[in-house]
Amino acid sequence: MIIFTAGAAGYTLLEVLWRGHSHWSMAAAGGISLLLLSKVFHKLAAAPIYFKSIIGGGIITIIEFCFGAVFNLGLGMHVWDYSGVKGNILGQICPLYTVLWCLVCAPVSYFQQKIEEGKIKFTKKALP
Numbered sequence: 001m002i003i004f005t006a007g008a009a010g011y012t013l014l015e016v017l018w019r020g021h022s023h024w025s026m027a028a029a030g031g032i033s034l035l036l037l038s039k040v041f042h043k044l045a046a047a048p049i050y051f052k053s054i055i056g057g058g059i060i061t062i063i064e065f066c067f068g069a070v071f072n073l074g075l076g077m078h079v080w081d082y083s084g085v086k087g088n089i090l091g092q093i094c095p096l097y098t099v100l101w102c103l104v105c106a107p108v109s110y111f112q113q114k115i116e117e118g119k120i121k122f123t124k125k126a127l128p
Helices: 004-020 024-043 050-075 096-118
Strands: none
Touching: 004 024, 024 050, 024 096, 050 096
């Protein structure tokens, strides 16, 4: 639950900083993305960070396309539209944002590795 919540909060924060607003569906996409990234990065622990970043950017792009297909194309909610961006697919994904997601995945991969190495720990504190 911590990983999902961190992904939901992180994705939403990035969107608010980038676009000035977000949508609840992006929190769900962020949570799912970080859950998948943590599993994949665990399996690719020995891989170079650039490789994990490329794989991670691809994963987020696929999730973004799936959410766009449901919320934008299926339900007509118009959460985002990349129709004006070169190389877009159905206005839901585009190469520019895939590259940006790859860049975001570099620090995510780094922190995932540090957590697994035990250099970053999460503990529960007892309530007084």
